Amino acid sequence: MPKPPTKTLTLLHLYPEQMNIYGDWGNVLTLVQRAKWHGYDMKIVDHHPGKQLPADIDIVIGGGGQDSGQTVIQDDLLRIGDGLKRLADQRVPMLVICGLYQLFGHFFQTKDGERIRGIGLFDIETYGGDKRMIGNIVTRTAYGDLIGYENHSGMTVLGDDQKALGTVVRGDGNNGKDKTEGAVYRYVFGSYLHGSLLPKNPVFADALIEYAAMHRYGSFEPGIIDDHFADEARRIASTRPR
């Protein structure tokens, strides 16, 4: 049985109105529920354009968006970029997917050559392409195999010293060429695996919760969670056509 929550963690959700495509809410829900099952009450704070970054954040989550959503948030992201970097250096875990992953890098260059500046937390550059990289994907990471779905036309290139989150076993990943997927800086993770990334990858979800708990309390005591459905969903997803 899950323990009743006694400790509190605070999750900052970046741009929930603009950057929420592809079921990104599933990542937030997974963290909140698993935290509860581990005995932590996870509070959600939304960050909207124009608002100040709140203090006492333990974990940051952001998703993908339509191009129109991206236009709305890009200036605000640059404004809070230094604050996010400070949190990153304080070992606050973050997970950013698709659109926000790209803007955590140096820039996103559209097909027309226009550059949208990012905050440069990752040493990555992204170029809009003609090919949509789409379908089921499996990558090998320090947190086991991540199983998910990618859907992007941006091609992301890692800088020389930039670590990837994973190696592509099946699928396209960052650019469809070098077998890398995502990026890692301290406990900040960027990835193209959208929406259902955390539900089907509970080991990774629990690592993020552990980092958040370590940041707040300096310790983490996991509860016992029945991941039977996740195990079966992973097994079947990895056999499905691209």
Add this chain to the structure above:
Amino acid sequence: MHMIPHKHVVTIGKVVRHASRLRGGTGSALPGLVVEKLDPKFAARVLSELPQGIVIITGTNGKTTTTKIVCKLLHDHGYRVFTNRTGSNFTRGIIASILAETNSDGMLDADIAVLELDEAYAAQFVKLIRPRYSLLLNVMRDQLDRFGEIDHTASLLRRVAEATIEGVVLNRDDPLVSKIASDLPTTMQVRYFGLGEELKSAFPSDQDLYGKSSVHQPLPAVSSSDVILEKLSGRSATFAFGTASLPRKTLKIDGVYNAQNAAAALAVTRMILGDEAADPAWLLGSLANARPAFGRGEAIEIDGQPLEIILVKNPAGFRLALDSYAARPARTMIAINDNYADGRDMSWLWDVPFKSLKHVEVIGGIRAYDMALRLQYDDVEVGTVIPSLSKALSTLLADKPQPRRIFCTYTAMMAIRRQLQSRYLLEDIDA
């Protein structure tokens, strides 16, 4: 290529169709493929000869039911109507439907064609044949893995509107659809269907579901040509033509989304017939007898109890279906497949709130465990998880006779329908 006379193409197509039906197929894909190869312009030529032209119905949700209602209204008015059958809304399917209904001269025995087309295909189709009228229902997050992003889907609908000759009917409450009006020439007739204030909260658009920031579109003014669903209580609906309310009418269709489809169907039918010819009382009388398409809310009877089969394709549709049926508890099954026609990406399940369900008896389909996982995170109890749809259906139908309900994706619905037909010898499951 040497031109084969039209009549011979028809004959060949009919022979292939007959042969493939003898082999137990649905008679849709193969003859369409053969004829398309022989004569790529076949469908365009046959359809362009119809005296009243072509009506295209497209959008993410509600195409099948809306098309069915429009066909019924026009048919009751005395039109001979050609339509494509459900699930065959690509060229080959349309050709197969044409082959089934042409006489030996290769002419279609119809006054008008009402076609239900997939958004991406509709945008292609209008390059070959311009529709006289089009009805654009909505833009929602559906199968994004096929169309890319929602803004792209909206641009597909815009292309359909721009290719239309006489008039378009737009969803007044969906900003991504209503804003298309500003891109159209002033010579184009533009009409709207929509919801009254009271119902709007019950029927959020995708923008409402996901945050309102991406499109700010003022509501278009209501004209007397528009059709508004003002009130809905159970199956009792009040429509208004412009601001003039019509008498309340009891429908055979369930749920606010189907009643909204009915408003869309009324609006386009009035445009086709002309406001003078389309007498309100007569239209409502005809509408009252329209039935939803299979899997769109009609119950079939099993063991003397209703079994409702509800097609779910995207977050907005699933959410509305759950809201619509929450008040009437039933033994519930959910069936989720991820074949091409369903969409391969399971992320959409995470955009649907399931808390109202409390308990689901059985989950089936290829991605049954993804669904079970989703319910685990909404604290919904799950009885059994069985990917085999046949076994899942048996589990649902076990236990004492009682109202039952299945929420299912498209290919899961087709499989369940075949199962039910063979088990219960149902004759008139109408697609």
